[in-house]
Amino acid sequence: MVYSLALIGRGDIAGVKKMINEAENILKHNIVFPTTMSLYISTKGFMLIEQNELEKASQFFKENGLEYDKKIPYSYEHGYIDYARLLIIEMKFREAEIILSKLLNMAQAANRIERIIETKVIYAILNKATGDKEKAIKNLIEAFELAARENILMSLVLFHSGISDLLKEVYKIQATTKTNIPKELTNKLKLAIEKRDKVVKMSFEAGLSARELEVLKLIAEDLTNQEIADKLFISLQTVKTHVKNIFLKLAVDSRIQAVTKAKELGII
Numbered sequence: 001m002v003y004s005l006a007l008i009g010r011g012d013i014a015g016v017k018k019m020i021n022e023a024e025n026i027l028k029h030n031i032v033f034p035t036t037m038s039l040y041i042s043t044k045g046f047m048l049i050e051q052n053e054l055e056k057a058s059q060f061f062k063e064n065g066l067e068y069d070k071k072i073p074y075s076y077e078h079g080y081i082d083y084a085r086l087l088i089i090e091m092k093f094r095e096a097e098i099i100l101s102k103l104l105n106m107a108q109a110a111n112r113i114e115r116i117i118e119t120k121v122i123y124a125i126l127n128k129a130t131g132d133k134e135k136a137i138k139n140l141i142e143a144f145e146l147a148a149r150e151n152i153l154m155s156l157v158l159f160h161s162g163i164s165d166l167l168k169e170v171y172k173i174q175a176t177t178k179t180n181i182p183k184e185l186t187n188k189l190k191l192a193i194e195k196r197d198k199v200v201k202m203s204f205e206a207g208l209s210a211r212e213l214e215v216l217k218l219i220a221e222d223l224t225n226q227e228i229a230d231k232l233f234i235s236l237q238t239v240k241t242h243v244k245n246i247f248l249k250l251a252v253d254s255r256i257q258a259v260t261k262a263k264e265l266g267i268i
Helices: 002-010 013-029 034-050 054-063 074-089 093-109 113-129 133-150 154-158 160-176 183-207 210-220 225-232 236-250 255-265
Strands: none
Touching: 013 034, 034 054, 034 074, 054 074, 074 093, 074 113, 093 113, 113 133, 113 154, 113 160, 133 154, 133 160, 133 183, 154 160, 154 183, 160 183, 210 225, 210 236, 210 255, 225 236, 236 255
């Protein structure tokens, strides 16, 4: 499961799904260490959130005993980071803050820099969600400065979709104000994010058939299912099947979301 973190960092969606399936087969027949279980919970929870399967993510965390008002065992920290992300998306800000406060205190007490960076990045996402942009940027700069000191970029890459706008503000501050963030590290982060986005794009492109890509492009032109059927000389039912598959592969629930995500990924 440790390797799955590297796959997530690279944006290898197919590879991560394969690792999750393999892990679940192992978990059915074996007892594993709590830290391994936590990595599994974190990885699957991360993927469910990324695929916008929020109800499944919520049920998954619940089934594995994660609750905001429980004491967090050291071995389960990985899972609680993604649980906090889900709570932020669900606008359960108080519960998310309780978890992040516990995680940050635990990390600071043991001076575990990588966990401090990760928690501060998620704190920045929480601050942004609650409208406290100043605090969000402060937390992100602190995370970035720690990352520079230890040359650790994983969390900034992994969660960049939630902090991309904040990163732009940090870059502006870095250009005009003295910070402890070397420009070399900023360039390294931009390159890492660019590479990950490219891999994610290729992963989704590979998952879509040529016909599904055609349908997706026509959806972007705001054509109805019947208009798409007429244009491609296929049945209405076939179009509906293609649309359903597109939604599934892009992990979206509507035409608007499908077009938005496809544009973000550079597919269309």
